[in-house]
Amino acid sequence: MRNFYESVLQHPNYYRQFNCNDTLITVFSCPAEARLMKTRFSALWTQYNYLFYVVEGRKIWHTSEGSYDIGQGSCIFIRKGAFVLEQFFDVGFCLVLFFIPDDFICQTLGKKFSAPATPAQHRQVFTLNTSETLAGFFLSMASYFGEAKEPAQSLLELKFKELILTIADNPSNAGLLSYFCSLVHEPRPVALERLMTDNYRYNLKLEEFARMSNRSLSAFKRDFQHLFDTTPGKWLLEKRLSYARHLLSTTQSTINEIAFESGFETVSHFSRAFKERFGSPPSSLRLS
Secondary structure (H helix, E strand, C coil), X not given: XXXXXXXXXXXXXXXXXXXXXXXXXXXXXXXXXXXXXXXXEEEEEECCEEEEEEEECEEEEEEXXXXXXXXXXXXXXXXXXXXXXXXXXXXXXXXXXXXXXXXXXXXXXXXXXXCCCCCCCCCCXXXXXXXXXXXXXXXXXXXXXXXXXXXXXHHHHHHHHHHHHHXXXXXXXXXXXXXXXXXXXXXXXXXXXXXXXXXXCCCCCHHHHHHHCCCCHHHHHHHHHHHHCCCHHHHXXXXXXXXXXXXXXXXXXXXXXXXXXXXXXXXXXXXXXXXXXXXXXXXXXXXX
16 A cells, blocks of 8 residues: 555645644645546545645545545545545546644643543544635635745644644634544554554555554553553454455455455465465355
């Protein structure tokens, strides 16, 4: 899988970028001039949350919780993790995009906001209320892209903070504010369990899971063992095989499609692991 964040960083000639503290980046993108993904479906992941406002065009985000057809005028927040991006080559796509690490959200909010009475919503995709205040924020950012000089780092950091606080201050975004507050108060083991549950169906390496969990690889393995009482590799294999078995029994997808949808790198690896685990090949569970 490709790293969405790093793919954008590697193409400064195609994307006007403003970096802040080496972790935050603002991008104004017009893929009619530059397409990073050459196929209709692209498997991607990112270690940072990201928020974007669609100026023009349409794409579909396929996530572990469902598919989202996102078009002009939409303002979307997507939690860090993996997804499959479906694009349409006959339509241009322009957006203002922000990558926002967990730590930056926590540092910005601090104890300023109390979580809403409703339980934290851990959806992967949040559609935001595009208030006049938020629309004004994006308008103010657009002026920076038209200038030759890059804004000062201190100003960029203030703009990122303004974005988070503007979203959090809008009652219509209570679901996302609840998630923000969980980042501040939630125990790290709970966050790790949710991260793994949300992303095990994608063909991610252990190093990539570690980066998404804000841990070194060794710390990730240690914390994972303590939480699940098994190794990450064994846990991932069992979860993927169980999910594949469910798909084989309940859908008409091909074995190739199921192997991909369950997070296996190759069909041969899937078939071999499935037979070792269940005693028969995947074809034995096909719908009659």
